[in-house]
Structure formats: C-alpha cells, structure tokens
Amino acid sequence: MGDPLYVQKGFGLKAQIRELLQDDYHSQIVDVLRERGFRLRLGDIEFRLAREFGFCYGVDRAVDLAYETRRHFPGKTLYITNEIIHNPYVNKRLVELGVRFLDGEDGYTIDDVTADDVVILPAFGVTTTQLAALRTKGCVLVDTTCGSVMNVWRRVKQYARDGLTSVIHGKYAHEETKATASQALELGGHYLVVRDKDEAQVVCDTITGGPMALGREAFAAKFERGSSPGFDPAQHLERVGVANQTTMLSTESLEIADMLGKAITDRWGADELPRRFRSFDTICSATQDRQDAILELGTQGDLDLIIVIGGYNSSNTTHLAAMSGRFAPAYHIDGPDQIVSLERITHQPYGSKARVTSEGWLPPGPVTIGLTAGASTPNRTVGEVVTRILELRGVACDLVPTAAPAPGKGGEPLPIVR
Ligand code: SF4
Incomplete structure (x- = not known):
C-alpha cells in the first residue's frame, strides 16, 4: 500500500471532473480548426494553426x-x-x-x-x-x-553520483530549474545554470583559458544565482554533465552541449572526453513537437503575421515567439483581451520582460494569420483569440466550415454552438 500522504496517481475521479474541464478549457472552434487540417478561412481571414500546440x-x-x-x-x-x-x-x-x-x-x-x-x-x-x-x-x-521533469532529475542525480558537475541550460529563477538544481545538491554534487550561448562561452573559456575566462571570484559574481554553494570553476568544471530545463530552445541546448564538449576536449584531450563529459538532451518531446510545428508552419512562407498565445512567464511560449519572429511579425499575447482593437495589440516582444502596445498589427484586406500556443495554454484561450479577431473584423463568429476543404482552401459555413 502506498503512502496515503503522498499522491501521484489521482483519485479515480476523471469521469466526475470531465464536464468541468470541458467547460473550462475546451474550444469548439479549435476542434474545427484541427478537424479541417489546421486551416480555417472565414470572410477574408485565413487562420493556420500549428499542428502541435497548447496543453502538453x-x-x-x-x-x-x-x-x-x-x-x-x-x-x-x-x-x-x-x-x-x-x-x-x-x-x-x-x-x-x-x-x-x-x-x-x-x-x-x-x-x-x-x-x-x-x-x-x-x-x-x-x-x-x-x-x-x-x-x-x-x-x-x-x-x-x-515525468519529463523527473527524467532530468534522474540525469543530474546520476551526474552527481558519478562526480560530474551538472551544467543546466535553463533560467536560474525558473521553478523547474531550481528544482533540478536542488536534485544535484542532494547527493553532494554541484551545478551551474547557463542561460544561453553567451554564458556558455564564458564557461567554455574558463575551462580552456580562453579570452573570456574568469577567475573564481569573478566567476562566482557572474553566476551568483545560478551556481551551487562553494562553486570553484577550477575544480568543478573539470568534469561536467549537460542537462536542460525541459522547455528551452532545443537547437540552443544542443549547441551549448557541443560547445562544452569541445571545451573539455581542448582542455584535456579527446581521450579524456568520455570520462569528463556527458550530455543528454532533456528537452521534453512536447516542447520539441511544438517547436517543430512552428517551423513547419513558418516555412510555408505566406503568413502575414503569427499570434503566439501563452503566459508571459512561460518559457516554452517565449521560445515559440522567438522562432515565429523569423517568419513573420510575431505577437506573443496571453489572451484575447490583449488584442485592443483592429489597430492596436498589447504583446511581449521576445527578449523583453515588458509588454508593449503596437499599432498596425493586422493588415487590412485578406490576411493569413498563423497561430500557435505554449504547452500551458488551454484551447479555450486559443479559441477566444480567434473569436476576438473575427469580431473585430466583423466576421460572424457562428460560422465555421463544414466539409474538409481542398488543400489551402476554406470551406462552406455552418453554425456552431460556441
Ligand atoms: S512542457 Fe509539459 S510535457 Fe514538457 S516537461 Fe513541461 S509539463 Fe512536462
């Protein structure tokens, strides 16, 4: 019998909460978008939804x-x-x-x-x-x-057990990274959190004696909030294992792992690499799928803009926003009320912690809008954003297509419930 004070598997009440969850999180318009190949044309607006989006x-x-x-x-x-x-x-x-x-x-x-x-x-x-x-x-x-977070914990604990310092690609103030770092400490290990390639380069140079190498005090000052107590770069960067916050940009995580592997090789020689370096890509599959899907959507190449929906403090959403900005003007919003009017939208630009209000976000006339949503965004919020745009453009919200359209086309309208 399990510990009655520690519950991981629920209480067998799925059927009883189903209706409430439907009410709180479901969106019929999103269902329709999905059924119709992730495209929906209403009036002169075409919505294109990333194939993987929203709740993971x-x-x-x-x-x-x-x-x-x-x-x-x-x-x-x-x-x-x-x-x-x-x-x-x-x-x-x-x-x-x-x-x-x-x-x-x-x-x-x-x-x-x-x-x-x-x-x-x-x-x-x-x-x-x-x-x-x-x-x-x-x-x-x-x-x-x-479970994907616990998978990272297993990795860093193994690093600690084997005497490797965990280098965690993540944000030191993020709850997940704090929890992961604490797991490394449990077994007497050390950790270092690097946010991006710039910080990783400082670490690599410190390993190799490169131009940005830092001594112990300067290193401690730079990584004050993202390193284990008593961190000594001369000692604790001799053997490292790379892990990541599950929601980071996967390409950057892989590059950082490569940078660190190369630095260890340069410092100690290729023969020492297996003993001194390990790396596991711990980006979760849901994050990866959403990043892949926005790449697929963006490379279609004919989007006028992309709306990225999710909490402003959601790591995976901000990375989707960064990727979206490569393809079209991208607006990261946390819900429909951020769309102020046909002219104005309040959003958080990638790399900024402040929201701004931009003018002229929605071009007049026919427009193709890409949509994606972070792993913590309910379908209901996605649907409300679609509805808000339709309302502003004066397109009736009770219209959705019926039969599956020809590729790239919208379909015939039919009333829907919500
Ligand atoms: S993004 Fe979702 S699936 Fe991935 S680690 Fe976080 S909660 Fe788990």
Missing part, C-alpha cells in the same frame, strides 16, 4: 490532478506551492476553485500549512528543501511533477 501531456495531467484533488477533498484547505503551470487563466480558475498559492503573494507561505491541509506540487516540481519542509507538516501532498 504534463500540463494535462497536472490540471486533471488538481481538479480531482478539489473534488476528492471538498472541505479541506487546498494549497499549491506556486503556479501549477505558467498560464494566468488556469491559475485564476484554480483560485476560483478555492486553491491558495503558497508563494507569499496572497499572504500564504509554507508556515501556514497544517496536517489537515492538502498541498499540490506543480508540474515543474519543487526543490528538495520545499519538499522536506512540506513533509514535516504531515499534510497530504498531491504531486503533479511531470
């Missing part, structure tokens, strides 16, 4: 588990350590279901948790320190950590 398997599971937990413990105080996923709509719905966040923003912290309560752990996982603190409470823990 990990987010699906986390949201299901959270809803099941609410249903199973209707009278209990229910907490979640921080955002279950990086999507404002999903987190708002959880608040409406009575879930409290333990990130301190609403005044709740781990200190408030009692043995009578239930705490949900998010899809990104939590640090080993947070988990230990929660376990001392004697409360029920519902762990929604994604």
Whole structure:
C-alpha cells in the first residue's frame, strides 16, 4: 500500500471532473480548426494553426490532478506551492476553485500549512528543501511533477553520483530549474545554470583559458544565482554533465552541449572526453513537437503575421515567439483581451520582460494569420483569440466550415454552438 500522504496517481475521479474541464478549457472552434487540417478561412481571414500546440501531456495531467484533488477533498484547505503551470487563466480558475498559492503573494507561505491541509506540487516540481519542509507538516501532498521533469532529475542525480558537475541550460529563477538544481545538491554534487550561448562561452573559456575566462571570484559574481554553494570553476568544471530545463530552445541546448564538449576536449584531450563529459538532451518531446510545428508552419512562407498565445512567464511560449519572429511579425499575447482593437495589440516582444502596445498589427484586406500556443495554454484561450479577431473584423463568429476543404482552401459555413 502506498503512502496515503503522498499522491501521484489521482483519485479515480476523471469521469466526475470531465464536464468541468470541458467547460473550462475546451474550444469548439479549435476542434474545427484541427478537424479541417489546421486551416480555417472565414470572410477574408485565413487562420493556420500549428499542428502541435497548447496543453502538453504534463500540463494535462497536472490540471486533471488538481481538479480531482478539489473534488476528492471538498472541505479541506487546498494549497499549491506556486503556479501549477505558467498560464494566468488556469491559475485564476484554480483560485476560483478555492486553491491558495503558497508563494507569499496572497499572504500564504509554507508556515501556514497544517496536517489537515492538502498541498499540490506543480508540474515543474519543487526543490528538495520545499519538499522536506512540506513533509514535516504531515499534510497530504498531491504531486503533479511531470515525468519529463523527473527524467532530468534522474540525469543530474546520476551526474552527481558519478562526480560530474551538472551544467543546466535553463533560467536560474525558473521553478523547474531550481528544482533540478536542488536534485544535484542532494547527493553532494554541484551545478551551474547557463542561460544561453553567451554564458556558455564564458564557461567554455574558463575551462580552456580562453579570452573570456574568469577567475573564481569573478566567476562566482557572474553566476551568483545560478551556481551551487562553494562553486570553484577550477575544480568543478573539470568534469561536467549537460542537462536542460525541459522547455528551452532545443537547437540552443544542443549547441551549448557541443560547445562544452569541445571545451573539455581542448582542455584535456579527446581521450579524456568520455570520462569528463556527458550530455543528454532533456528537452521534453512536447516542447520539441511544438517547436517543430512552428517551423513547419513558418516555412510555408505566406503568413502575414503569427499570434503566439501563452503566459508571459512561460518559457516554452517565449521560445515559440522567438522562432515565429523569423517568419513573420510575431505577437506573443496571453489572451484575447490583449488584442485592443483592429489597430492596436498589447504583446511581449521576445527578449523583453515588458509588454508593449503596437499599432498596425493586422493588415487590412485578406490576411493569413498563423497561430500557435505554449504547452500551458488551454484551447479555450486559443479559441477566444480567434473569436476576438473575427469580431473585430466583423466576421460572424457562428460560422465555421463544414466539409474538409481542398488543400489551402476554406470551406462552406455552418453554425456552431460556441
Ligand atoms: S512542457 Fe514538457 S516537461 Fe513541461 S509539463 Fe509539459 S510535457 Fe512536462
């Protein structure tokens, strides 16, 4: 019998929560888009949806588990350590279901948790320190950590066991990367978080004595928030294993792994490489699929613009936005209300942490709009964005095509329910 205070597999309530999940997250217009080959022409607007978009398997599971937990413990105080996923709509719905966040923003912290309560752990996982603190409470823990995140944890733990420092391509402040780094420490290992190729180059030069090499103090200052306590580059970069936050840009992760492998070879010689360097691509398949799909959509080449939908703090969404910008003007928005008018849109440009409002985002006349959504974006939000654009252009929202169209064409209209 499993630990009654630690739940990973749900409560067998899928049937009971199905309707609520449908109401909260489903979109009929997205279903239609999908059924019709990911293209939909209405009026003089053609929407083209990336073939992989929106909720991934990990987010699906986390949201299901959270809803099941609410249903199973209707009278209990229910907490979640921080955002279950990086999507404002999903987190708002959880608040409406009575879930409290333990990130301190609403005044709740781990200190408030009692043995009578239930705490949900998010899809990104939590640090080993947070988990230990929660376990001392004697409360029920519902762990929604994604299997792909746990796969990264297995890698870094193995590195630590084998005496390699984990070099994690990720964002040091991201919940997932913090949790992964904490796993490396558990077994007495060390870690270093590199955000991009520029930071990786500093690390490589420090290994080889190249032009950007840093001494211990300067290195500690540069990587202050992304390295393990007592990190000594002279010692802890002698043997490294590369891993990544599951939602990074996969091409960049692979390049960083190559850079580090080359630096180790330059410093120690090719014969030493197997002993001093390891790398596993731990980008999850859902992230990879969404990145591949936006490449496929973008290379079709005739999009007037691309709308990328997802939380502004969603790592995988920001990478989709970066990729989209190579093909057409790309606007990363977190929901339909960011589309202010036919002329104005509020969005977050890639590389910026601030939102801006741009003019002239939607060309007049016939237009082809690419759409994609991050792994934490519900279909409902995607559908609402489509509806918002149609409304602004005065195209009736109750029209969708019927039969499958010829390739590249829209179809005949038919009323839909929503
Ligand atoms: S993006 Fe990948 S790692 Fe993150 S929850 Fe989804 S499937 Fe899991």
